[in-house]
Amino acid sequence: MTAPVRLETRADEQPVVDTPTTGGTRPAPRRRRRPSPGWLYVAPALAVFAVFVAYPIVATIRSSFYDYDGISPVRQWVGLENYREMLGGLDPYFWKAVTNTLLWTVVTVPAQLLIGLGLAVLLDGALRGRVVYRTVFFMPAVLSSAVIAFAWGWIFNPDEGVATRVLRAAGGSGQAWLADPGTAIWAAFGVSAWRYSGLFMLFYLAAIQMIPRDLYESARIDGASWWQRARRITVPQVRPMTVLLTLFGVIGAFREFEVVYILTRGGPAHATDLLSIQIFDQAFDLSRPGYAAAIATALLALTAVCAVVLLRLISWANRSVE
Amino acid sequence: MSRTATSRVAADRLAWSHLALLPLAVLWLLPIALLLNGALRTSTADIFSLSPSGLTLDNLVAVWRETDLLRMFVNSTVVTLASVAAVVVLGSLAGFGLAYYRFRGSGWCCWSCSPASCSPPPRSSSRSTS
Numbered sequence: 001m002t003a004p005v006r007l008e009t010r011a012d013e014q015p016v017v018d019t020p021t022t023g024g025t026r027p028a029p030r031r032r033r034r035p036s037p038g039w040l041y042v043a044p045a046l047a048v049f050a051v052f053v054a055y056p057i058v059a060t061i062r063s064s065f066y067d068y069d070g071i072s073p074v075r076q077w078v079g080l081e082n083y084r085e086m087l088g089g090l091d092p093y094f095w096k097a098v099t100n101t102l103l104w105t106v107v108t109v110p111a112q113l114l115i116g117l118g119l120a121v122l123l124d125g126a127l128r129g130r131v132v133y134r135t136v137f138f139m140p141a142v143l144s145s146a147v148i149a150f151a152w153g154w155i156f157n158p159d160e161g162v163a164t165r166v167l168r169a170a171g172g173s174g175q176a177w178l179a180d181p182g183t184a185i186w187a188a189f190g191v192s193a194w195r196y197s198g199l200f201m202l203f204y205l206a207a208i209q210m211i212p213r214d215l216y217e218s219a220r221i222d223g224a225s226w227w228q229r230a231r232r233i234t235v236p237q238v239r240p241m242t243v244l245l246t247l248f249g250v251i252g253a254f255r256e257f258e259v260v261y262i263l264t265r266g267g268p269a270h271a272t273d274l275l276s277i278q279i280f281d282q283a284f285d286l287s288r289p290g291y292a293a294a295i296a297t298a299l300l301a302l303t304a305v306c307a308v309v310l311l312r313l314i315s316w317a318n319r320s321v322e
Numbered sequence: 323m324s325r326t327a328t329s330r331v332a333a334d335r336l337a338w339s340h341l342a343l344l345p346l347a348v349l350w351l352l353p354i355a356l357l358l359n360g361a362l363r364t365s366t367a368d369i370f371s372l373s374p375s376g377l378t379l380d381n382l383v384a385v386w387r388e389t390d391l392l393r394m395f396v397n398s399t400v401v402t403l404a405s406v407a408a409v410v411v412l413g414s415l416a417g418f419g420l421a422y423y424r425f426r427g428s429g430w431c432c433w434s435c436s437p438a439s440c441s442p443p444p445r446s447s448s449r450s451t452s
Contacts, residue, residue: 041419042431045412119346122339129340136347139354151353154360160370162352194350 057300064293070283075290082294094295096270097278100185101299104256104274108192109249113242115193116200121230123201124208134205137198145258152191153178153263163187178264181271188260188272195259196252200245207241208234240317247310254303275299 064082068075086094119137123130140148155162156177167175177187211234219229257276260266266273266281275295283292360369362377385391420428 036423036425036428038419038423038425038428041415041423042428045416046431048408048412119343122343127337127339127343133343133347136350139350143354147357148353151357154356154369155353157370162356194353198350 060293060296063290064297066290068290069287070289082291086294093270097273097275100273101275105250105253107189108253111193112196112200112249115197117204119201120204120208121234137201140195141199149259149262156187179268181268184264185272191259203241203245207238211237243313243317250306
């Protein structure tokens, strides 16, 4: 709170304002003539953003109007033909991928939120060994996708994998986890929950430690049980973090690619096909970068809509706590 | 820390949570343990073996000899250092600019560049009135 005030006074001490650097620090109302010095701070990041984010997005949208093979320089303008093929039911795999991507999102994000919050609540107290637990649960978050896919590929091995052995020991028969369309996507859900729950736990731990202790004290004096305190204090108080993590999770779910691709390549029979995998397959395996760009644009639109909705929710959640 | 002291009373009551946490911790460590186990087996048929016999460091030696592991580590380190440095410098500059100056398009910058990191509402009342 004090820092902006200091900036204002410094501007007053220098009445001769001849550079745009100090021009905007005068206590002028919102509308000013000179470019705000804020732009100078933002400009480097904005330049990187323009080159590595904005330009590729524009280029992707542009190539979605073309039909080409990605190798020859010949590009044929086809207008909205790619979109017609994609949305018009001509490509059943696209809709399969949309369904899977949405299913992926609505299953894995709540799972990660629930496990993450649960772990955080359990590990916030003075539990013996909580540092060890936190480290263990956070560990998957620092592993690379290839390593994760490799390890879980072994676990789901239909003959010797641990998951198969456990199932056999429990009286079941062998199970081709990743080759069976019914189980493949659920196996991948499990890997995703395993991977990100620890990260969510860490964010929730930070949020829980921001909660004023006296809330718990007075609740305890009032005779609230452990469960009531968790349910009535912790959960509402960490709501902004929940919404933020939902945003992270949804964006992450839409972008999920490597682990699923290495585990199943979107198979069997497109059972684990995600939009991101479709984009890769169309662009590189089927040599249709134009069509892949159209799918990428659809994914971008989906992400943007979700992000805007969740950002609105974030301001709502912040207000609800204050 | 004081919060640890206040919640120490609850430590005994929390002990039951080991019942939930221990199996989960095992599940969380399992893939990593299997990875290490696999790294210490030579033949593919042996990868799934869990017996303590037949463990060998041959793979690790082979990796060190046959690939330029050091080079890869150096590459990873260089990429990591460079990108983290760039992110910290560019991000903190932009973050300062967006937090301390209110200007036309600043909200737009917040939303498009880094929507998630602007989780506290960008238009906080205390700042704009100063």
